[in-house]
Amino acid sequence: MKKETKKNIRESRRDFMKKSAVAAGGFMIVPRHVLGGPGFIAPSDKLIIAGIGVGGKGETDLKSFHSSGKAEIAFLCDVDDRRAKASRRKFSKAKYYKDYREMMDKEANNFDAVCVSTPDHNHAVQTMAAMERGKHVYVQKPLTHDIYEARMLTEGARKHKVVTQMGNQGASGDGVRLMKEWYDAGIIGEVEEVYVWTDRPIWPQGIPWPKSNAAIPAELDWNLWLGTAPYKEYIDGLVPFNWRGWWDYGTGALGDMGCHLIEPPFSVLDLKYPKEVECSVGSVYVDAFARGYFPESCPPSSHVIMKFEDSNSKDINLHWMDGGIKPMRPEELGPEETFGDGSNGALIIGTKGKMMCGTYGTNPRLLPTSKTDQVTVPQKYKRVPGGMNGHYAQWVEAAIAGYGNMEVSSPFDIAGPLTESLLIANLAIRGYDIQKKKGNKVSYPGRDLKMIWDAENMRVTNFDEANQFVKREYPDGFTL
Numbered sequence: 001m002k003k004e005t006k007k008n009i010r011e012s013r014r015d016f017m018k019k020s021a022v023a024a025g026g027f028m029i030v031p032r033h034v035l036g037g038p039g040f041i042a043p044s045d046k047l048i049i050a051g052i053g054v055g056g057k058g059e060t061d062l063k064s065f066h067s068s069g070k071a072e073i074a075f076l077c078d079v080d081d082r083r084a085k086a087s088r089r090k091f092s093k094a095k096y097y098k099d100y101r102e103m104m105d106k107e108a109n110n111f112d113a114v115c116v117s118t119p120d121h122n123h124a125v126q127t128m129a130a131m132e133r134g135k136h137v138y139v140q141k142p143l144t145h146d147i148y149e150a151r152m153l154t155e156g157a158r159k160h161k162v163v164t165q166m167g168n169q170g171a172s173g174d175g176v177r178l179m180k181e182w183y184d185a186g187i188i189g190e191v192e193e194v195y196v197w198t199d200r201p202i203w204p205q206g207i208p209w210p211k212s213n214a215a216i217p218a219e220l221d222w223n224l225w226l227g228t229a230p231y232k233e234y235i236d237g238l239v240p241f242n243w244r245g246w247w248d249y250g251t252g253a254l255g256d257m258g259c260h261l262i263e264p265p266f267s268v269l270d271l272k273y274p275k276e277v278e279c280s281v282g283s284v285y286v287d288a289f290a291r292g293y294f295p296e297s298c299p300p301s302s303h304v305i306m307k308f309e310d311s312n313s314k315d316i317n318l319h320w321m322d323g324g325i326k327p328m329r330p331e332e333l334g335p336e337e338t339f340g341d342g343s344n345g346a347l348i349i350g351t352k353g354k355m356m357c358g359t360y361g362t363n364p365r366l367l368p369t370s371k372t373d374q375v376t377v378p379q380k381y382k383r384v385p386g387g388m389n390g391h392y393a394q395w396v397e398a399a400i401a402g403y404g405n406m407e408v409s410s411p412f413d414i415a416g417p418l419t420e421s422l423l424i425a426n427l428a429i430r431g432y433d434i435q436k437k438k439g440n441k442v443s444y445p446g447r448d449l450k451m452i453w454d455a456e457n458m459r460v461t462n463f464d465e466a467n468q469f470v471k472r473e474y475p476d477g478f479t480l
Helices: 006-023 032-036 057-067 081-090 100-110 120-132 147-160 174-184 222-226 252-261 263-268 387-401 412-432 464-469
Strands: 047-052 071-077 095-097 113-116 136-139 164-166 191-197 276-281 302-309 315-322 345-350 354-357 365-367 436-438 441-443 451-454
Touching: 047 057, 047 100, 047 387, 057 071, 057 081, 057 113, 057 387, 071 081, 071 100, 095 100, 100 120, 113 120, 120 136, 120 147, 136 387, 147 412, 164 387, 164 412, 174 263, 174 345, 174 354, 191 252, 252 263, 252 302, 252 315, 252 412, 263 345, 263 412, 276 412, 302 412, 412 451, 412 464
Parallel strands: 047 071, 047 113, 071 095, 113 136, 136 164, 191 315
Antiparallel strands: 191 345, 276 302, 276 451, 302 315, 345 354, 354 365, 436 441
């Protein structure tokens, strides 16, 4: 391919600007990559964003980008017209699509960045499609549905040199930075045990797939919503929220809350990948004498133990508990003091002391809590302007600055390993229920195992049956 001359490039840009003005009815904000290549700051100093999944959390994400004063929402994409209504009203000049692939093919030259806020099972293909076109990406948590996808997106962000951020806004909060300063100062000593818990799920889990189908709402493109998932008939209640409890689409309580709750100890202790994982899960009673296990659905509760190594190669056990299971209250916590934030929390136990926080790393406290106001350490880590709320503006400004010119709190280099760790925990949960026939009886060979994880090769080394969940096969029309 011949190298374009500067004259041809100028003429091409000039021609594009004329066509854009006609096509958009005077919409004159032009992406900086069109005006001056990667990293160029447009005269408007605005990041031009396309949203994929623009209802619910996607709607609030787009509003947060826009409120930074440095972003324009130019394109909207959603498979459900009902969910898209509020964003279409708010950003009435934005062009609307249902299929992200069509939007990418037709409009890739007209925006700088993409926000992905769709169900977990479609995150990876949508994000990779954006990165391959040189677009900066903001992706809701968890980063991906599968372990393999998380690794590919992490590598893809480096390859395509784009600014990335996962939507775990607590990573930009002051709480996790203060906790890291306490830890670095030796206040709690060396850490050996971490407990993280949540009251989720707050949607149905541990249930059989409904037998009765329902009529597909006229506003919903069911095939596009399914995307990378295997085809099933539409059922009531799955959209817009209860998909989280089904393995084909969601990642359970771990996927919903793990990125918010595990991120503080993950960041404080500089963890990477677990080397071992084991679990126990709750079940439901289907009648007075039998318990039910439904492999299509995430369990109603679980306790997972992941073993990590810290930077000094010392073992750290991280316990994840959901479905209302909690660790024992620390003896240093007063009988009427709130543990974590009540519903959720993280407790880090060291050889010299303990510290805890709530969701997103909020309200960090040393134990006993009276110690919190008595201990002062130098500020070592720069705070993000606006704290958690600044998570959005941070990504916008970093994307405007260009790849490698400004730090963000949860780039894929951090979000990828964090997400992989959660999904490895889910690997143990799913492997727990793998069935084998022994004569007339059914056994569950994964139930009593400690699974050994080979992070480099992304596989369980001592229970191959669990590796089927590391990477999915996509239906035709979807690729990574």
